[in-house]
Structure formats: structure tokens, C-alpha cells
Amino acid sequence: MSTTLTTPVADAHPAASGVREPAGAPDGADGLYRRIARRETHSPRSLLAIVLAVLLIVTLAWLGTEIVLALLGAPALLVAPADMFTSAVNLVDAPVGVVAAAGIVVALIGLVLVITAIAPGRRARHLLPTGRTVVVVDNEVIASALARHASLAGNVDPDNATVSVTHRRADVHLTPTSGIPVDQAAVIDHVSRQLDSYRLTPAVTARVRIAENGRIGA
């Protein structure tokens, strides 16, 4: 390609500063950006809906086939419509244990589906304001960056820093090298400053735990 993008001089910012001017979003994009941010941080529930739709299609196709077979007078595939009706009506005559267990299981599946349909379904992501664009960051990226900073501040190997980031909290867990103490205050300070510089929405607070027993040769 002959055209390459070069950073415009007027807009140049130091990448590491972490502070960006808020301006720069295209005109009238506020509503658009709000919609995108909302949709990117919440689950579309597509997979479950598609699975349910496929199951419904299979069931309806089977019911339709049974109806056609019954109308033609041919033997049923599994159950003839008339038999379905009578067995449903005479449900109470069936063995109690089987009906009760099946009914409770079906009801529980239904309850789970209802809860899934109503729950917000947040994804493990955070928003990061830059002004010009909508930025969504996976929690594991934040965790990975925090782990690097925590391991630098605590002077431990990056492989001995474990960070898990949830909606509002970042749990930093350090395993020190045997014989080398870790300055917990320094780690907390460093990690918190990093988190503040990201200005995540929703805000995340850091918690640092340092293992009591070090690891030899780590």
C-alpha cells in the first residue's frame, strides 16, 4: 500500500502518560457510543437463543410429522397426537416418582432460563475512556498488565504474580522469592496508580496479598 497512516503532529500524545483529552468523538456520536458500549459489555444471549430455537424447530417438525401421519392414518413415529393428549390428561395415573422428578427437573430448567433472560449478563470487560473511540478491554488484559507492574514493584518473577480482575476488584497475589521480602505498600501504591491511570468504568480497586511462604529459586 502506498498510503500509510502517520500520527498527526497536532494530535501527538505521549502514549504512556495515560491522560488523554476528552474531545475528539465524532459529532452526534454520543448516543451511538453509549449504545455500542452497552452492547459490548453485555452478553447478547445469542448462543442460548439459537440453541433453544433449534430445539423448538426440531420439536415442531416432529409434532408436524406426527400430525401428518395421524391424518394419513399411518403408524406414528413415536407417539400419535391422540395418545399424547390422553397421556397428558391422565398424567396423575402415571408413576408418582417419575412424573414428580421429571416435572421438577423441567421446572428448574425453566427457572434457569427465566433468570438468564432477565439477568443483565455482564461480560468480563471494562470500558476505558479515550474520547475519540469506544474502548472495551477484556479483564484478562488488565490482569496481565497489573501482574507485570506488581511483579516489577514487588521484585518477584512475573510467573509468581497472579492477578484476577472482576467487575470491581483486582486481586493481586504475589509469591515472593525465598529470602527476599516484598514491600506490600509499594506494590499496592504502584498497582493502584496504574489502575487509576486506566480510568476504567466501572472503577476497579486493587487488593494485594503476599504469600507467607516464599518459593526457592523463583
Added chain:
Amino acid sequence: MNSTNRAANRLLILIVGLLLLVVGAAAAAAVLLPTVRDGWEGATGQVTDQVSAWLQQTPLGGTGASWIMPALLVLAVIGIIVLIVFIARQGRGHTGVAVREPTSEHGTTVVESAVAERALQDAIGGRSEFVASHVSTYRVKRTPVLKISVTCRRGVSPADAAAIVDDAVRALDVLLGRPLPALVQISGGFRARVTSTARLQ
């Protein structure tokens, strides 16, 4: 980003869930609770009579069969068609046009989204902070929106990653002469975990 109708997704899940909940609870209650059981047994004969009466009252022409069964068949077919359309509607919304503008009374200027996508890909693809990057264009509320997804290497600060992409997008604004709305998605996939950080001892 895509135009998936999320309300429809949730509505379908809710309806199926309520249906299963009611049917399952009714079946369990019918055999477990004595009062419900008695009521159910009392109503059995009545319901059977009612339904057979309906089937007799609804003859289909001269065939002697009821039209209720064919009607149910039609409903099932309609249901299947609606569900297939529902599945096909998921995940769409890609567009090939980034800018469409009537520049003069004689014609329209169209900038294909491939221009923006390749330019961004060029600017971002070479950065060592990213393992992979992909740019695509979607229509959101009838506006073309760029979606830039990048996979970071282990330990890369999300703020730095956002700043790099932001700069590329601002440079694209200058190139195109207009800002395009953009979404940046920063992820660290499996590859990012395996890729270890370079360290000098």
C-alpha cells in the same frame, strides 16, 4: 456491534423458560399435592369430552376429519419459519461502505470500508505490542462504525494499547477528512498468555 435483536433473544429465552417452568411445576404439583391431584382427576373426563366435542364440531368439508389438526400443522410450519428467520437474523450488520456523501448534484462519493480497514490494519499490524489485529465495519443506527480488535501481548498496558489504536484512528480521520465512529476491543487471548515477556537477567 452487530445488529442482533437482543430483546428478541431474551424474549425467546423468557417464553421457553416460563413454558417449561409452568408445565414442569404443574406436572409435579399434580402428582405431589393431594388437592391438585383430586382437582386434576375430577377434570380429566370433562376435558376429554370437551376436546372430542370440539373435534366433532369442526368438520373439514366432507372428509369427516376435524380441521383442528391441519390448523395445528399450519401453526407448526409457521413457527418453524419464524424460528429459522430468527436464527438467520443473528450476528448481521457488516457493511462495505465507510462514507457515502452526495458531493455534487451529479453524483455521490463512496469510500469503501476496505480503505479504512486496510489503512488501520497497516498502521497497527506492525506494532510489537499486538499479537493480532483485525478491523471490520458494521452499521450501527445507520452509521458505519469501525471495529478494531487487537490481541495484546502479555503484560501490555491497556491504556498504551488504547493510545496506539487511538492515534491510528486519528491519523485515519486526517486521511479521510472526517471522523468515523470507532470501537476498539482489546483482548488477550490464549496466544497472548503463551507468549512470554522478554526479560533481561
